[in-house]
Amino acid sequence: MIDEPRSCGNRLCRLSLAVFFGAAAFLGSCAASPRAADRAAPLWVTDANKAYPDSEWLCVVEQETDAKTAEKAAIARLAQVFRVDLNSVSTANRQFAQAIGNVRKKTFLVSSQSSEMALELVSTSAVSGLVGLQVESWAGRDGRAYANARMNRKECSARYSAMIRENENVIGLLKEEAERNPASFEAFQMLNLAHSVALVTDNLFSLLTVLDPSFASKRPSYGNAEAVNSLAVVCAQAIVIDVKVEGDESGRIAGAFAESINSRGFRTGAGGENPYTLAVSFSLEDVDLGYPLNKFARYVLSGSLKNSSGVEIFSLSDNGREGHLTETEARQRAIRAAERSIGSTGFSSGFDAFVASLL
Secondary structure, three states, X not given: OOHHHXXXXXXXXXXXXXXXXXXXXXXXXXXXXXXXXXXXXXXHHHOHHHHOOOOOEEEEEEEEOOHHHHHHXXXXXXXXXXXXXXXXXHHHHHHHHHHHHHHXXXXXXXXXXXXXXXXXXXXXXXXXXXXXOEEEEEEOOOOOEEEEEEEEHHHHHHHHHHHHHHHHHHHHHHHHHHHHOOOOHHHHHHHHHHHHHHHHHHHHHHHHHHHOHHHHHOOOOOOXXXXXXXXXXXXXXXXXXXXXXXXXXOOHHHHHHXXXXXXXXXXXXXXXXXXXXXXXXXXXXXXXXXXXXXXXXXXXXXXXXXXXXXXEEEEEEEEEEEEEOOHHHHHHHHHHHHHHHHHOOOHHHHHHXXXXXXX
């Protein structure tokens, strides 16, 4: 009679302890298991080559203090594998997209596929300039962050090959269009647009040969961007502009225009296959500002550049005032001011903007 309640008490005690430790174990597993699972290192952290075999992937892994820094480091290291400068690639991508947009506005030479490709390259360039790049990060127990940057060889090679073929087609069409309008600003523009496309295509080809070395011997049909640019240079040298300045008694104003044009790779003089004419009016005017000790003179320039059909493609307008003790010297100063303006902020500045619109 005495042992029975003691036995019940022991059983109750043992049951309470079992419940306590069981609950503790359950709560401990609820708290620890997910955390342990979250912190389990993915295979690419412990064995990157096993996770992403080199035969199928280009993959690099970096570790830093935080995920964002680790991802940037991994992308930069992958760029080293490709031997490319990411800033240059991104800049070329943006120029390519602009070139494609310009071509579509002016001609029928660009397909919708090229336009879509240009948009893809621009959106990609905001990240790395590498089409097909995949980035993944993971935070370890040690407080370090790990990231991998990878590209699938087969998938990316197929995408890059398709882009290169499309760009080769665009470059070929632009070159043909330039050949139909030799020694013209239209041809110069087509070849400069082709150069922008070629710069991006050179980058794509460089990346492709790393992804698939078998392409190294299969250079694009246009050669390279430098070869295309040389065609644009030759075209510029063939463009002839006949400078005619009315009211230029000394010939100094015409000389200033010729120097500005020649320094930009174009020629001046008569003749040429598709000659252009720069017709300018120059005048000097005495100005009375009410200062008895000084004389003033103002120069006025106006003119336009026309193609062989007489169509105006560029216009100019400029004026300036100079003063001196004598009227003669005031006029000489005004002429010198006109020469300086033609070579800098006046004609040259406007002509540069015109040429830039062709690039």
